[in-house]
Amino acid sequence: MIYLQGIKKSFRNQEVLKGINLTIEKGKVVTILGPSGSGKSTLLRCINFLEKPDEGVVQIGDVRVVAEKANKKDIMALRKQSAMVFQHYNLFAHKTVLENVMEGLIVAKKMKKAEARQRSEQVLERVGLSDKLNYFPSQLSGGQQQRVGIARALALNPEVILFDEPTSALDPELVGEVLAVIKDIAKEGITMLIVTHEMQFAREVSDQVLFMDGGVIVEKGSPMEIFTNPREERTRKFLKRISGGLPVHWIQKTAY
Amino acid sequence: MTIDIPFMWTAFKEIIKALPVTMMLTLIPLFVGFFIGIVVALIRVYKVKGLLAIANGYVSFLRGTPIIMHVMLIYFGFPLLIDAVAAKLGISVQTQLIPISTFVLTALSLSAGAYLSEVIRSGILSIPKGQVEAAYSVGMNTFQTMVRIILPQALAQSIPNFTNIFVGFLHTSSIAFLVSQKELTGAANIVASTNLKFLEAYIAAGIIYWLVTILVEGLSSLVEKRATSYMRGGVR
Numbered sequence: 001m002i003y004l005q006g007i008k009k010s011f012r013n014q015e016v017l018k019g020i021n022l023t024i025e026k027g028k029v030v031t032i033l034g035p036s037g038s039g040k041s042t043l044l045r046c047i048n049f050l051e052k053p054d055e056g057v058v059q060i061g062d063v064r065v066v067a068e069k070a071n072k073k074d075i076m077a078l079r080k081q082s083a084m085v086f087q088h089y090n091l092f093a094h095k096t097v098l099e100n101v102m103e104g105l106i107v108a109k110k111m112k113k114a115e116a117r118q119r120s121e122q123v124l125e126r127v128g129l130s131d132k133l134n135y136f137p138s139q140l141s142g143g144q145q146q147r148v149g150i151a152r153a154l155a156l157n158p159e160v161i162l163f164d165e166p167t168s169a170l171d172p173e174l175v176g177e178v179l180a181v182i183k184d185i186a187k188e189g190i191t192m193l194i195v196t197h198e199m200q201f202a203r204e205v206s207d208q209v210l211f212m213d214g215g216v217i218v219e220k221g222s223p224m225e226i227f228t229n230p231r232e233e234r235t236r237k238f239l240k241r242i243s244g245g246l247p248v249h250w251i252q253k254t255a256y
Numbered sequence: 257m258t259i260d261i262p263f264m265w266t267a268f269k270e271i272i273k274a275l276p277v278t279m280m281l282t283l284i285p286l287f288v289g290f291f292i293g294i295v296v297a298l299i300r301v302y303k304v305k306g307l308l309a310i311a312n313g314y315v316s317f318l319r320g321t322p323i324i325m326h327v328m329l330i331y332f333g334f335p336l337l338i339d340a341v342a343a344k345l346g347i348s349v350q351t352q353l354i355p356i357s358t359f360v361l362t363a364l365s366l367s368a369g370a371y372l373s374e375v376i377r378s379g380i381l382s383i384p385k386g387q388v389e390a391a392y393s394v395g396m397n398t399f400q401t402m403v404r405i406i407l408p409q410a411l412a413q414s415i416p417n418f419t420n421i422f423v424g425f426l427h428t429s430s431i432a433f434l435v436s437q438k439e440l441t442g443a444a445n446i447v448a449s450t451n452l453k454f455l456e457a458y459i460a461a462g463i464i465y466w467l468v469t470i471l472v473e474g475l476s477s478l479v480e481k482r483a484t485s486y487m488r489g490g491v492r
Binding site for chain 1: 384386387389390391392393394395396397400404405408409412486487488489
């Protein structure tokens with residue numbers, strides 16, 4: 001379960017998050033849509049304190065952190081509840097695929113090496129990379145690198161996985177393989193929070209869709225509600241723009 | 257003008273006996289300087305309160321003044337300092353019994369620390385921030401991230417710069433001759449003083465410096481290839 005209350009964040013004088021309240025139940029898949037600069041990524045990064053919120057409460061599972069009073073220990077505990085998949089993969093360049101996945105298990109989770117290895121191999125098989133265990137990230141395609149990133153997050157068995165635009169840096173023909181992997185693990189009942197621009201994917205995978213703009217959550221609802229019958233004008237405009245100038249019912253049609 | 261080739265060979269054989277001293281005057285300061293450098297670089301990267309100003313001042317002063325001056329300052333200044341402290345504490349220290357090499361090594365170590373700290377700092381800063389965030393996101397703390405993720409890559413990428421510093425300090429160690437340390441340059445002087453054939457002696461010494469430099473550069477490029485093979489898809 002994720003529980004956010006009154007999350008505020010400013011950079012310099014620019015208020016990026018203007019008080020976000022959000023509850024996500026265990027096992028739900030939630031996607032966040034919104035124009036660039038709307039605060040989607042910042043919200044995600046506030047959840048594991050890669051950005052420290054100025055105000056507010058973040059709770060993941062049993063770990064509750066009040067931003068103003070957060071110390072190092074709290075932040076470490078909170079980070080151990082979550083894992084993140086990054087837009088630019090951010091794999092450890094000097095470690096092999098297998099080592100990338102094992103690193104968090106051995107260092108942060110204090111798992112025995114043999115056990116970590118077994119778990120990592122398992123997860124890498126899951127994302128279809130069993131044949132690349134001893135490759136370096138520099139030897140992999142973007143899609144393969146991102147699948148390692150997903151495996152690295154998945155191996156930790158976290159309360160929630162945060163996806164920060166996982167396919168935005170990929171060549172179009174590689175997007176599919178990554179989305180397929182995410183869909184596959186979504187079925188497993190792990191809580192996921194996904195920032196994405198892939199509308200079709202968001203519709204298929206989400207239990208709930210949030211639309212953010214200007215640092216607030218403008219609208220939330222089921223994919224059906226958001227894509228076929230958005231209540232807010234801003235949501236409607238955004239969907240229209242992202243469908244490439246085509247009328248909104250184009251997305252509605254492909255959505256069915 | 258003629259050059260006495262046979263004497264050059266004699267000089268060469270005589271001078272090369274001082275190579276261990278030169279190597280000691282190069283390797284010990286670099287070894288000590290490496291640890292000073294890591295500490296100073298980390299203080300500056302993490303902007304450690306209280307120590308940052310000291311670290312900045314240290315690097316600025318030692319890189320802003322000639323190394324020969326550090327040697328002189330320590331050589332003339334340290335005995336005075338030690339005497340003063342000893343007098344305060346009421347113990348007697350015979351500063352003239354301290355070997356000169358101690359002063360030279362101290363000075364060169366401090367200089368090396370300043371230069372190496374900048375090499376290490378730039379190595380650390382060259383590692384993409386995303387990897388740090390990824391390390392934090394899997395639950396690693398600042399120390400684990402530095403030791404397991406950043407430093408291995410930062411140091412591997414700094415190998416060419418380390419080699420530069422090594423070569424620089426190999427040649428700089430010749431200034432120890434000014435405070436009568438018999439290293440390569442000093443040996444060349446002594447050999448030549450018997451028959452005043454300084455040119456031959458210096459050519460011989462120059463060849464020794466050059467050979468060592470070539471050897472070290474070759475070694476460094478081999479090590480670098482190995483250490484950074486991850487960047488080229490495992491190709492060594």
